[in-house]
Amino acid sequence: xxxxxxxxxxxxDDIELAxxxxxxxxxxxxxxxxxxxxxxxxxxxxxxxxxxxxEAADSAKLMGALVRENARMADGFFxxxxxxxxxxxxxxxxxxPQIVLANxxxxxxxxxxxxxxxISDACFLAGLVKIETQEANGEPxxxxxxxxxxxxxxxxxxxxxxxxxxxxxxxxxxxxIQCFSSQFFSPNAKETYSEExxxxxxxxxxxxxxxxxxxxxxxxIGVEHGEGYTVAxxxxxxxxxxxx
Numbered sequence: 001x002x003x004x005x006x007x008x009x010x011x012x013d014d015i016e017l018a019x020x021x022x023x024x025x026x027x028x029x030x031x032x033x034x035x036x037x038x039x040x041x042x043x044x045x046x047x048x049x050x051x052x053x054x055e056a057a058d059s060a061k062l063m064g065a066l067v068r069e070n071a072r073m074a075d076g077f078f079x080x081x082x083x084x085x086x087x088x089x090x091x092x093x094x095x096x097p098q099i100v101l102a103n104x105x106x107x108x109x110x111x112x113x114x115x116x117x118x119i120s121d122a123c124f125l126a127g128l129v130k131i132e133t134q135e136a137n138g139e140p141x142x143x144x145x146x147x148x149x150x151x152x153x154x155x156x157x158x159x160x161x162x163x164x165x166x167x168x169x170x171x172x173x174x175x176x177i178q179c180f181s182s183q184f185f186s187p188n189a190k191e192t193y194s195e196e197x198x199x200x201x202x203x204x205x206x207x208x209x210x211x212x213x214x215x216x217x218x219x220x221i222g223v224e225h226g227e228g229y230t231v232a233x234x235x236x237x238x239x240x241x242x243x244x
Contacts, residue, residue, distance in 0.1 A: 001066060004031040006097035006146070008088070010115035011041045011075070012056040013183060016176045017210065018152040019101050020063060021166025021227050024173065027064045034067040035060055036091050038084075038115055039075035046196040047182025059179035067095070076111060080118055088122035090133050093141040100146045104154040105230060112154055120149055120232070150229040153217070160228030162235060163221050165244070170214060170225040177210070 005026055009015045015023070015035055023033050037056060040049035047055075053070070060068040071087045078084055092100070102119040103112045125131055127145025134140055153160060166173065178186035182193050185204045193202075200206065211225075218226030221244045237243060 001095060003034045003095040003097045005099045005101065006034050006036060006095055007101040008036045008119050010038045010103055010111045012037045012052045013180045014103060016059055018154050019227055020176045021169040021173045022164045023063060024169040025166060033065045034095055035065050037070045038073045039078065040070060040072060041075055043075040044183060045199050046193055046202060051182045055180045055182060059176045062179060063176055084118060085122045085125055086133060088119060089126045092123055092126040093133060093144045096144045098147045100149045102149055102151050104158060105151050106156060108155040116151055123149055150231055153228040158230055160217065161231045163217050163226040163228045165223040166227050167224045
């Protein structure tokens with residue numbers, strides 16, 4: 001299955017928090033979307049890897065993503081190794097996305113910046129013909145390099161190179177985030193996690209912060225809610241009139 005966009009996040013819920021509004025917009029436009037989580041988030045203070053597996057699957061279904069895979073790297077301790085690079089290379093070659101969305105290049109959580117570098121390097125290596133990879137059934141994979149890598153903005157207030165208007169999708173985005181009820185405040189959750197330790201992201205104030213952040217990203221482009229991205233190379237446009 002060839003995808004238009006592959007969104008990669010080091011933790012389950014990174015995608016929902018940072019770029020799910022963009023993905024919902026693209027799905028509405030008929031684009032094929034997939035997700036790769038690099039770890040199961042097993043070091044999270046609340047819930048468990050098994051719970052987050054189910055939450056990730058529920059969110060992907062609600063979003064309309066065609067696939068969601070997990071590379072099962074070590075949460076908190078994954079390194080920039082050949083083994084981990086090749087895990088991403090195989091997925092990139094399997095789905096041949098035009099665009100890859102990746103973790104923030106610098107952020108409060110050290111996993112985010114390390115993942116950004118790992119993902120970017122793997123996308124480059126995926127285009128080298130002399131790196132040979134196979135599917136699980138032994139079928140050789142063809143080389144493939146995505147046309148663009150865009151790094152979404154997470155906790156730190158990085159200056160975006162461009163912002164996507166997600167105003168029509170903000171309510172659905174919040175629904176996707178609240179699929180991860182073990183991690184975030186969710187008034188309609190089937191299960192409660194009140195016995196587990198409180199964290200900076202488990203209160204309603206964090207949900208309020210997310211909405212405030214999307215408003216702050218949207219304001220400079222004249223919309224109510226936005227998601228911001230940084231890029232390593234200039235972004236080209238075919239029609240200047242398409243810019244807000």
